[in-house]
Amino acid sequence: MTATDIAPATTGERASPASPVRRRRRLRAVGPAVLFLVVAAAAWQLMAVLLDSVLVPGVGDVGGELVEIVLDGSFAEHLGITVLRVALGFALAFVVAVAVGIAMGRNEFAQRFFEPAVLLGLTIPGLVWALLCVIWFGIGLANPVIAVALASAPALVLTIYQGVRSVDPDLLEMAHVYRFSGTTRLRRLWLPALAPSLFAGARLGLSLGWKVIVLVEVFGMSSGVGYQLNNAFAAQNVAAVLAWTLLFAVVMAVLEYGVLQGLERRVGRWRKVVSV
Incomplete structure (x- = not known):
């Protein structure tokens, strides 16, 4: 077995643990902002339905x-x-x-x-x-x-x-x-x-x-x-x-x-x- 045969496996083993960590970090960074936007849109839509006015579009x-x-x-x-x-x-x-x-x-x-x-x-x-x-x-x-x-x-x-x-x-x-x-x-x-x-x-x-x-x-x-x-x-x-x-x-x-x-x-x- 040569060094080139071992290299891809070693690289994959090193990269795989890091990928979930990066995804979790991105989720922690973006998640709260996305949640705020969803809550704000839902609250606006609820207000538009309750008021039922052309001045408050959905x-x-x-x-x-x-x-x-x-x-x-x-x-x-x-x-x-x-x-x-x-x-x-x-x-x-x-x-x-x-x-x-x-x-x-x-x-x-x-x-x-x-x-x-x-x-x-x-x-x-x-x-x-x-x-x-x-x-x-x-x-x-x-x-x-x-x-x-x-x-x-x-x-x-x-x-x-x-x-x-x-x-x-x-x-x-x-x-x-x-x-x-x-x-x-x-x-x-x-x-x-x-x-x-x-x-x-x-x-x-x-x-x-x-x-x-x-x-x-x-x-x-x-x-x-x-x-x-x-x-x-x-x-x-x-x-x-x-x-x-x-x-x-x-x-x-x-x-x-x-x-x-x-x-x-x-x-x-x-x-x-x-x-x-």
């Missing part, structure tokens, strides 16, 4: 509208427009927030100078930003981009500022003693230390940006998901309103679970996981 009616929106191409078309607006606005907010957040964390004068603006930005509702940007910038691309940036930037600045303040002073002193270059400090010290704050701020900023972009598109745009929601509302088509809302939520879930969490795990691989 799960089947909402599902039919959802399929129609996806198949006729309107969802992909308007979603692409909305995603582009959010991406540009969030990118603008992120660049500004990183600079301002680090400055606030490293300099007391900068902290006191920008603090009122951050607090004011956190208290202003997204509806106000949407209305003001529609008045100021009309229906051009600047309107949704600046509205998203104004709504997202304060939360991003705050999380980055807190991340800078939480960096270990001993690490900063070590970098100073060993005369690390600015590039080395950025790659080896600041980015790893600020990664949790950056991802937390990205989640919060994106959620605020999604909410504001819908308001902007409802009030002052002729395209996008918010525009379609407004059309469905004007026609009193509650099933279409719910269908667009669900599709919007699916996109957010894909962004969170498929993009942000994957990047966060990849960036944080160097961290030691301590099990008690």
Whole structure:
């Protein structure tokens, strides 16, 4: 008997115990979310049956509208427009927030100078930003981009500022003693230390940006998901309103679970996981 005859059996013996373990882990990770969706759908269907009103469509009616929106191409078309607006606005907010957040964390004068603006930005509702940007910038691309940036930037600045303040002073002193270059400090010290704050701020900023972009598109745009929601509302088509809302939520879930969490795990691989 040769080594090649033994190898497949050995590989199979090693792979078989691991496969059920992976399946159980996936079930534990996905199971609660799936259960929540099933319970929510069942509760909605029960409410629709009990109320028996056109204002509360059943799960089947909402599902039919959802399929129609996806198949006729309107969802992909308007979603692409909305995603582009959010991406540009969030990118603008992120660049500004990183600079301002680090400055606030490293300099007391900068902290006191920008603090009122951050607090004011956190208290202003997204509806106000949407209305003001529609008045100021009309229906051009600047309107949704600046509205998203104004709504997202304060939360991003705050999380980055807190991340800078939480960096270990001993690490900063070590970098100073060993005369690390600015590039080395950025790659080896600041980015790893600020990664949790950056991802937390990205989640919060994106959620605020999604909410504001819908308001902007409802009030002052002729395209996008918010525009379609407004059309469905004007026609009193509650099933279409719910269908667009669900599709919007699916996109957010894909962004969170498929993009942000994957990047966060990849960036944080160097961290030691301590099990008690």
